[in-house]
Amino acid sequence: MIKDYDIYIISDSVGDTAEQVARAAAEQYKDADYEIKKHPYVESKAKIDDIFESIPNKESLVVYTIVSEETTKYLKKICNEKGLPCIDIMGPCLSTFSDFIGQEPARESGVIRKLDEDYFKRVEAVEFAVKYDDGKDPRGILKADIVLIGVSRSSKTPLSMYLAHKNYKVVNIPLVKGAKVPEQVYEAPRKKVIGLTIDPSDLIEIRRERIRVLGLDSGVDYVSIDKIIEELDYAEKIMRQVGCPVIDMTKKAVEEAANLIIDIINDLN
The missing domain is CATH 3.40.50 (Rossmann fold)
Known part of the structure; x- marks a missing residue:
């Protein structure tokens, strides 16, 4: 069982939504300590590379809110290569909204x-x-x-x-x-x-x-x-x-x- 881990919040905006969701989930596990490391305004592959270079060999997971499909795919690819679990907060929500409304999202960052x-x-x-x-x-x-x-x-x-x-x-x-x-x-x-x-x-x-x-x-x-x-x-x-x-x-x-x-x-x- 993991006793100590980091949560990397990666967002193309402020990152508050991803942080709140991650913290609410993490607090359900009382025997494990965690630290939030937030990276806001991430809108390029280069920034993603910089973030992952700084991640130590410690148990970590990634929680992200990014609306750009290209950036999201790249982030998932890096997580898979490094064996890091990642959670897409916006993706499933946008997908459901698109199916319901019958329209593709604008994929504009920082709307909130x-x-x-x-x-x-x-x-x-x-x-x-x-x-x-x-x-x-x-x-x-x-x-x-x-x-x-x-x-x-x-x-x-x-x-x-x-x-x-x-x-x-x-x-x-x-x-x-x-x-x-x-x-x-x-x-x-x-x-x-x-x-x-x-x-x-x-x-x-x-x-x-x-x-x-x-x-x-x-x-x-x-x-x-x-x-x-x-x-x-x-x-x-x-x-x-x-x-x-x-x-x-x-x-x-x-x-x-x-x-x-x-x-x-x-x-x-």
Whole structure:
């Protein structure tokens, strides 16, 4: 019975999957000690040769996740020549998927790593949207992918969050009559700035509901139709000065508006 052995993890990506599977299996054998030796980003025969030259005359086995057929065949050949047992983690899985889907795999290495990168970009974008929500810090304007401007309750924040989940860094700036518009709004590239407008009658209903939820006085200027029209006129003036595209949010779902914004941004790039 083997008491001490090495597990060689060979992967064309990070190798975490192969390591986790190998470790889970190895832990089932309590009387045998093992050491993991991981070799990530192995994508050539030369690298495989280097790895096997370093393997001592000690009991060892190889666990690998490699999607290239050519590299996999070479690795199996070397293992057979050296009498080393090897375990292909990806091969049987890809074969079953291919039979099920009726399509050959792309055999692209590092796919999970790319998915992880997308995930962290999305988290970064969400954190960015929260940090610069509602004009908290105008310094974010020049760092943003998209800058939304509009009056209160024109869906700036919901749009910011939705777009953040699409990996866009978004700043939203409220346009309030009597309050200075941050200079960065005028300095930002026109292709990044999107104005949001909305029908006054719809906006007053949205604001009334907001007032009701907050338990505030329904007689405030915030829900005055005259004041709302003044605000919208002021916002429209600012948008003309900025020279940005304007989207009418009346009866428009956030998803629909977000897709329009993405189309505008892509068309202008």
